[in-house]
Amino acid sequence: MKYFMANWKMNGDRSFWYNLAEQTAEQAKKFKADRFVIFPPFVALADVENALFEADKNMFLGAQDVSDEESGAFTSQVSADMLKGMGCSYVLVGHSECREYLGQPDELLALKVKAAQEKGLKVVLCIGETLDEYENKESIQVVVSQLEKCLEVSKSPELLAVAYEPVWAIGTGKVATVEDIKPIFESIKKTLLDKFGAKGDNVALLYGGSVKADNATEIFSVDEINGVLVGGASLDATSFVDIARSAQF
């Protein structure tokens, strides 16, 4: 099974979300063996859930962030229980835009992973190095450290996927080469095996960063990669589902 995950970020409006969800679900039906997950903005969750309701079971709903707290005086935050109540089964944790613009450090992300998994949500943990770190050849060291810190208190490899997204490749049109990413995915796998034993082998590994139909075949040629997390190209149903089409080869 391959994973195709759509991060819509802070784009669109009510009619756009509904139409995009419906069109994506309709086109994704052709790829029954694969799993599609849509991460719309929080305010779109109800509409997107309705649009997906009639769709095939290969479409799942996720949220772009989750609070580490259960409930209470945490203005603006959204809890794991609330997300489950809205039909979410997935949540993104540690997207580089949340790390950078919301100042979310690894220690907080570890608590978010725990809070989400304790409620049965599947966490897609995002890790990735900046351009400076890449140029200084620190990519492996940075992603392994992020992974270890963010999983410090997680006990649920069965509720985990890891998305490696080099920050310099997100929204830039630059895609890391197979030579760049292969050793990174090997290190991620080793870290997961060290932490979770044999169960670490079942954690799905995704690549993200300017993925499109014309680079998907090459990305999926890396053995360790089980899926992709897609930003820009997921805002059009055909460009998004075309990635799944390319990944069949």
Ligand code: PEP
């Ligand atoms: C992302 O934001 O997770 C992402 C991968 O974006 P893009 O595909 O636009 O680079």
